Amino acid sequence: MKKIFTSSIGKKLVMGFTGVFLISFLIVHCYINALVFLPNGIEKYLAAGHFMGTNFIVRTMEVGLMAGIILHIVQGLMLTVQNRSKRPVAYNVAPGNKSSKWYSRSMGLLGTLILLFLVLHLTHFWMPNRYEQHFGTGHEINLYEKMELVFQNPWIVLVYVLGCISLAWHLIHGFWSAFQTLGLYTPKYAALIKGIGMAFSIIVPLIFIAMPVAFHFGWLPPSSSYVPAH
Amino acid sequence: MEHYNMNLTLKVWRQQNAQVQGSFETYQVKEISSEMSFLEMFDVLNEQLIHEGKEPITFDHDCREGICGACSMHINGQAHGPWAETTTCQLHMRAFKDGDTIVVEPWRAGAFPVIKDLMVDRSSFDRIIQAGGYISVNTGNAQDANNLPIAKDKADESFAAATCIGCGACVASCKNSSAMLFLSAKVSHLALLPQGEAERATRVVNMVDQMDKEGFGSCTNTGACEAECPKGISIMNIRRLNSEYIKAGFTGTLAK
Ligand code: HEM
Ligand code: SF4
Ligand code: FES
Numbered sequence: 001m002k003k004i005f006t007s008s009i010g011k012k013l014v015m016g017f018t019g020v021f022l023i024s025f026l027i028v029h030c031y032i033n034a035l036v037f038l039p040n041g042i043e044k045y046l047a048a049g050h051f052m053g054t055n056f057i058v059r060t061m062e063v064g065l066m067a068g069i070i071l072h073i074v075q076g077l078m079l080t081v082q083n084r085s086k087r088p089v090a091y092n093v094a095p096g097n098k099s100s101k102w103y104s105r106s107m108g109l110l111g112t113l114i115l116l117f118l119v120l121h122l123t124h125f126w127m128p129n130r131y132e133q134h135f136g137t138g139h140e141i142n143l144y145e146k147m148e149l150v151f152q153n154p155w156i157v158l159v160y161v162l163g164c165i166s167l168a169w170h171l172i173h174g175f176w177s178a179f180q181t182l183g184l185y186t187p188k189y190a191a192l193i194k195g196i197g198m199a200f201s202i203i204v205p206l207i208f209i210a211m212p213v214a215f216h217f218g219w220l221p222p223s224s225s226y227v228p229a230h
Numbered sequence: 231m232e233h234y235n236m237n238l239t240l241k242v243w244r245q246q247n248a249q250v251q252g253s254f255e256t257y258q259v260k261e262i263s264s265e266m267s268f269l270e271m272f273d274v275l276n277e278q279l280i281h282e283g284k285e286p287i288t289f290d291h292d293c294r295e296g297i298c299g300a301c302s303m304h305i306n307g308q309a310h311g312p313w314a315e316t317t318t319c320q321l322h323m324r325a326f327k328d329g330d331t332i333v334v335e336p337w338r339a340g341a342f343p344v345i346k347d348l349m350v351d352r353s354s355f356d357r358i359i360q361a362g363g364y365i366s367v368n369t370g371n372a373q374d375a376n377n378l379p380i381a382k383d384k385a386d387e388s389f390a391a392a393t394c395i396g397c398g399a400c401v402a403s404c405k406n407s408s409a410m411l412f413l414s415a416k417v418s419h420l421a422l423l424p425q426g427e428a429e430r431a432t433r434v435v436n437m438v439d440q441m442d443k444e445g446f447g448s449c450t451n452t453g454a455c456e457a458e459c460p461k462g463i464s465i466m467n468i469r470r471l472n473s474e475y476i477k478a479g480f481t482g483t484l485a486k
Contacts (some may be wrong), residue, residue, distance in 0.1 A: 003435075003439070003479075004476075004480070006477035007438055008408070008410075008438065008442050008446070008447065008448040008449070009438055009440065009448070009449075009472060009475045010479075011448055012448050012449065012450070012472075013472075013476070014305050021350060023318070035307035064274075074321050079448055079450075082447065082448070083339075083405070083406035083407075083408075083447040083448055083450070084305045084405075084406075086339060086340050086341070086406060086407035086408075086445060086446060086447040087339055087340060087405075088340050089338050090338065091239075091304060091307065091335055091338050092243075092254065092305055092335055093304075093307035093333045093335070094242070094307055094334055095307050095309075095403055095454060095458075096307060097306070098307065098308055098451050098457075099403055099453070099454040099458050100405075100452040100454040100457065101453075104450070104451065104452040104453065105405050105450075107450060168251065171362070173451070176451075177451040180451050180465070180468065180469050180472070181449075181451065181472055182472065182476070183469055183470070183472040183474075183475075183476050184469075184472025184473075185466075187466060190466075216369045221297055
């Protein structure tokens with residue numbers, strides 16, 4: 001077992017495992033976001049948010065998620081740098097797009113863009129929320145109201161849209177690539193995996209984009225329209 | 231297609247040895263026939279250089295029929311030039327037209343240091359094979375042909391993988407200088423056969439180990455190798471290599 005996660009293939013196994021783990025997180029995150037578009041969306045959304053923010057099991061998994069993201073980022077950036085160092089003298093005429101897709105060669109760059117977005121995103125919602133819970137009022141903040149406020153700013157909406165587009169390209173390569181790395185991209189399932197991967201990589205980021213855009217243009221009911229029943 | 235002649239400008243990488251820096255030299259060749267192979271065009275250029283009292287360009291070649299894998303040249307940004315599934319020796323000048331400028335570089339990879347000009351040292355591949363790309367058998371009388379039943383689909387897949395000629399175009403085309411397509415072909419062709427079964431787990435572990443020691447990069451599944459491989463080796467073999475490695479890892483072969 002000594003080298004299973006440190007050899008050239010091992011490093012990719014780390015990327016694959018953490019990548020799939022992050023994909024599973026996206027499914028949950030995306031599902032909860034989509035709740036705001038349903039009837040009684042505010043109530044449904046806040047209830048789901050409350051569960052995610054207070055349930056012991058979810059909060060424990062949150063630690064795992066953080067570790068997974070950090071591992072994915074650190075390993076991803078190291079891999080990018082190490083792989084680049086394997087060609088000390090560059091080609092004068094580079095192969096370019098003749099033999100591979102630009103986004104498959106740009107996973108480090110796309111990941112870095114996602115990371116920049118992620119930092120901003122966490123400071124908008126996750127950090128103030130946890131701060132209030134543990135060091136402030138002891139209660140969660142109203143994330144719906146918070147979003148309404150944050151997404152007034154068109155520049156922030158733009159950054160969110162660009163972040164989600166980066167995620168889409170990252171996943172269009174990353175989804176099937178993870179299955180290939182983990183040895184699961186067999187001929188029998190190849191077309192299915194590519195198909196699901198493509199659909200996932202487009203639909204999920206679109207749902208993410210829909211939220212800040214809808215808030216910005218006032219397409220969602222105002223938070224003041226919802227009065228919690230006590 | 232009609233035969234035609236062409237005049238070309240060639241920008242060729244010249245480098246004395248691995249220790250010194252190289253640079254591009256520009257040459258003109260005239261009246262090149264569209265029916266010549268790319269290497270024959272280089273022969274014409276070298277004759278010309280010899281007549282001018284200059285040193286001819288060093289490049290690797292042997293069979294000139296697409297089976298030895300020696301003729302490594304990166305031509306206009308593509309390993310073995312613009313034709314799919316074609317080695318440089320099988321590339322013909324009808325791929326180009328009169329007045330073209332053609333840039334020719336050696337394979338670029340830390341694990342393939344330049345020996346001279348366009349010739350690179352690919353002994354790293356040999357050492358990967360030595361690490362496990364074989365089966366150990368006792369020699370003696372040849373066995374009866376049908377002693378070992380092999381399913382047709384397995385035999386075909388194994389044979390397809392075995393067509394790898396070790397040319398290194400996969401490494402040359404990969405942004406990570408990864409040798410995974412080469413290695414996956416070598417591992418697959420034995421892993422699919424009963425003869426390869428005995429050393430199956432140790433083979434993949436030792437060969438990956440050697441590949442890493444030689445300084446090849448990790449595979450990020452860009453697929454450039456498959457697109458540039460003259461033998462059309464599929465990246466489905468890399469899937470198999472990953473799976474063989476995982477199995478060997480979790481059944482304890484890596485523990486040693
Ligand atoms: C929610 C966010 C993210 C998701 C869902 C995600 C998902 C994935 C997946 C599925 C893979 C493929 C793994 C494989 O090929 O085995 C991958 C690869 C990679 N990711 Fe991410 N990733 C995310 C964020 C990031 C971030 C923030 C970075 C870096 C700053 C990053 C950098 C990379 C790199 C460098 C690779 C390797 C490229 C490759 O092997 O093709 N990713 N990611
Ligand atoms: S896999 Fe293809 S490109 Fe790589 S060494 Fe073998 S024949 Fe050449
Ligand atoms: S010289 Fe042998 S393959 Fe080209």
